[in-house]
Structure formats: structure tokens, C-alpha cells
Amino acid sequence: MSLQRVPGLVSIVITVYNKLPYLKDCLTSLLNQTYSSWELILIDDASTDGSYEYVINWLNSNEPYFSGGKGIYTLRLPRNTGYAGAITAGMYLAKGEFIAIQDADDLSHPERLAKQVRYLNNNPQIDLLGTNYEVFEDGQPDRRMPVHWLKYGDQIGKIYAKGGHCICHGTAMFRGNVFDRIGGHTRRIEGAEDYEFIVKVINSGARNVENLREVLYYYRKHPKQRSRQYFGKSKKEHDYDT
Incomplete structure (x- = not known):
């Protein structure tokens, strides 16, 4: 039996592993979305710092704000x-027409979901859509810096064909039927699971990915970022103005 996806619904998927200090900001940024038709799917990957307990308490205390189904x-x-x-x-748990990725230590602009859904509705040939974003040091959310490594249009496929990377994974929204067709992330390239997933999407159809030029996501720099374990510094901070 195939899943009947809910038209217009955005399934926001967050994974959490020991991200306690950042969860309030992340979750609040989603609660403040202007787009109303969304569900939140939060997967705790066996955290040991109380992250899961915090999420449950936060959800209980903010229950009155979760309206509109x-x-x-x-x-x-x-x-x-x-x-x-x-x-x-x-x-696998997502039932929305669209699936949005959100990193647990980052923030989304209030209009992120609305503008990505609008673009995807107006451009049915696009399967996956990223956005521009800005970087800030932990504790300094008002001092954000632009990035310059993203690409747009036909340049995206050319970059990935050469083994490069030009879509910020945390900003991605894609059609749920893409997951139904090609599946999710794998462990084939440890530390670069996000890169491999985007390549899979590109390989499933020509010219089917894009980035919005508007800044709709805010990336937090901090010492415990997962990608630092593999690359020495975060992949998302390698090219921005200081």
C-alpha cells in the first residue's frame, strides 16, 4: 500500500543528538513560521544530555500554540x-507533500516554509529547493555573515558533476515523492551523507534542483558541530565574509 501524501503539508524532519543548548531557538523558529500547514517530526538519536526530555517539556508547555491540525x-x-x-x-514517518530538513542547532526565517512551498508549487519541474543562508557565531545571532559558495540554475548540476557541493543541506525542501522514489540518506560516505543525498536527487532527473537567492536560514557556528569531526571545520562555513 503506497502512502497517500497530504497536499500542501510540509513535514519538517529534525534529528537531535546532544543538542540541548540550541533546541529552544531552533524549535521557536519553527513555531514562528508564517506557513500554517506543517508537521514536526523530531528524531532523537539516543541523546545523553537531556535533549529528548527538554523537547518533550517544550512541546507540552507550548501545546496551545499548535493549532490548525x-x-x-x-x-x-x-x-x-x-x-x-x-x-x-x-x-519514513513524514506524510507531507513536501519534506523540509532542519538542523537542530540552526534557525529558519519565519517565511522559509511559505516561500519554498510557493516556489515549488510554481515550478513543478524542481524536486529539491535550497535557500541562501547566513552564518553566526554561537551567542551572537545578530552578527550574521553572508556566504558565497552557493550556486544557482544550471551551475548547480555542473558543480555536483565535478564532485563539488553548492546546496546547504539544512535549507533543503523536497517533494515527498522524491523520497518515495529514491529513498533517503545512506552511510556509504561517512560524514558526507548530506552530499550523497543531494547527488542522488540530481541523478534522478536533469535540472531538478535549485537554490533561492533569498536568505531564509541562519547557521550557528559552535565547537560541537558534527561536520568538524570529519572536516576540521564545518562544511557550511568554509566560504563566508569575516
Whole structure:
């Protein structure tokens, strides 16, 4: 039996592994979205710092704000599966026409979902849509810096064909039927699961990805970022003005 996706619904998938200090800001940025038709799917990858307990308390205390049929779903994995396992579990639970990725330590602009949905509705040939974003140091959310590594239009496919990367994974929104067709993230390239997933989407159809030029996402720099384990510094901060 195939999943009947809900038209217009955005399934926001967040994976959490020991992100306690950043969860309030992240979740509040989603609560403030102007787009009303969304569900939140939060997968806790066996955190040990109280992240899961905080999320449950936050959801309970903010329950009156979840109106209009918003669904809030949490799943605590029994053991740590790694990023690919956690995010793919979340995508399996998503029932929306669109799936949006959100990193637990970052923030989304209030109009992020609305503008991505509008673009995808107006451009049916696009399967996955990223956005421009800005970087800020932890504790300094008002001092944001632009980035210059993103590409647009036909340049995106050319960059990935050469092994490059030019879509910020945390900003991505894609059609749910893309996941139904090609599946989610894998563990084939440890530390670069996000890159491999975008390549899979590109390989599934020509000229089917794009970036919005508008800044709709805010990326937090901090010492415990997952990508620092593999690259020494975050992939998303390698090219911005200081």
C-alpha cells in the first residue's frame, strides 16, 4: 500500500543528538513560521544530555500554540544510529507533500516554509529547493555573515558533476515523492551523507534542483558541530565574509 501524501503539508524532519543548548531557538523558529500547514517530526538519536526530555517539556508547555491540525511527533531511537539512520527514520514517518530538513542547532526565517512551498508549487519541474543562508557565531545571532559558495540554475548540476557541493543541506525542501522514489540518506560516505543525498536527487532527473537567492536560514557556528569531526571545520562555513 503506497502512502497517500497530504497536499500542501510540509513535514519538517529534525534529528537531535546532544543538542540541548540550541533546541529552544531552533524549535521557536519553527513555531514562528508564517506557513500554517506543517508537521514536526523530531528524531532523537539516543541523546545523553537531556535533549529528548527538554523537547518533550517544550512541546507540552507550548501545546496551545499548535493549532490548525499541526502534528508533532517525536521518536527516541533505542541506540545511536548516526545521522543517516536518524534522518531516514524521520522521512519514513513524514506524510507531507513536501519534506523540509532542519538542523537542530540552526534557525529558519519565519517565511522559509511559505516561500519554498510557493516556489515549488510554481515550478513543478524542481524536486529539491535550497535557500541562501547566513552564518553566526554561537551567542551572537545578530552578527550574521553572508556566504558565497552557493550556486544557482544550471551551475548547480555542473558543480555536483565535478564532485563539488553548492546546496546547504539544512535549507533543503523536497517533494515527498522524491523520497518515495529514491529513498533517503545512506552511510556509504561517512560524514558526507548530506552530499550523497543531494547527488542522488540530481541523478534522478536533469535540472531538478535549485537554490533561492533569498536568505531564509541562519547557521550557528559552535565547537560541537558534527561536520568538524570529519572536516576540521564545518562544511557550511568554509566560504563566508569575516
